[in-house]
Amino acid sequence: MLNPMKVSVLMTVFNTDFSYTKRAIDSVLKQDFQNFELIIIDDGSKGNNRESLMDYVEKKEDKISYIRHSNRGQSQSINRGVLYSSGEYITIIDSDDEYKPNHLSSCLSEINGLDLICSTSETIVDNDNDYYVPDKNDLSKLIHLDDVTLFGTLFGRKKVFTSINFKTGFAADSDFYERATELFSVKKLDLRTYIYHRNIPNSICAKVKKANLISA
Numbered sequence: 001m002l003n004p005m006k007v008s009v010l011m012t013v014f015n016t017d018f019s020y021t022k023r024a025i026d027s028v029l030k031q032d033f034q035n036f037e038l039i040i041i042d043d044g045s046k047g048n049n050r051e052s053l054m055d056y057v058e059k060k061e062d063k064i065s066y067i068r069h070s071n072r073g074q075s076q077s078i079n080r081g082v083l084y085s086s087g088e089y090i091t092i093i094d095s096d097d098e099y100k101p102n103h104l105s106s107c108l109s110e111i112n113g114l115d116l117i118c119s120t121s122e123t124i125v126d127n128d129n130d131y132y133v134p135d136k137n138d139l140s141k142l143i144h145l146d147d148v149t150l151f152g153t154l155f156g157r158k159k160v161f162t163s164i165n166f167k168t169g170f171a172a173d174s175d176f177y178e179r180a181t182e183l184f185s186v187k188k189l190d191l192r193t194y195i196y197h198r199n200i201p202n203s204i205c206a207k208v209k210k211a212n213l214i215s216a
Contacts, residue, residue, distance in 0.1 A: 005035065012074045025040075043077045
């Protein structure tokens with residue numbers, strides 16, 4: 001009998017440069033803990049990035065599943081990925097970020113007695129200003145990344161993700177974590193095994209930050 005799947009890793013993709021997506025995929029495949037599935041949810045990508053992704057996924061079909069739908073946004077794509085997941089635990093990786101090799105094993109060792117964890121990240125920046133992002137409660141103000149919740153650092157039991165949907169909109173990850181605190185045992189940790197590439201100019205966070213600082 002096959003061992004039951006331990007961890008489902010969800011990755012949403014929307015026109016992400018394939019070099020970034022490949023880096024993210026490879027970081028999952030190289031984990032020191034291998035009882036996982038990677039579910040890629042293509043949120044309506046177009047062009048060569050999609051073709052390159054499909055070619056790469058076909059070579060890794062023993063570990064990767066691929067789902068595609070029309071453009072719905074990251075939150076709705078993750079929600080759909082949850083429905084397809086078979087793991088005891090669920091976690092996320094952004095398509096332009098990466099895991100350190102011990103990310104999954106570290107999360108598993110820390111979640112004992114808890115339902116959901118999130119953590120700080122190792123953040124790649126071009127300058128110190130990139131460590132600061134819009135406060136979801138006042139987009140004209142900035143807060144340090146260590147004080148926010150990132151999609152990619154969420155790691156929890158499947159029951160958490162099936163009980164709470166991600167809402168559409170900015171800071172959906174923080175909103176999810178705050179609602180989880182009301183229903184489950186949660187904790188934020190200082191792991192830094194998730195590598196967050198904050199220096200990508202076309203990211204959603206970068207666009208929101210630019211728009212609101214200009215208008216403030």
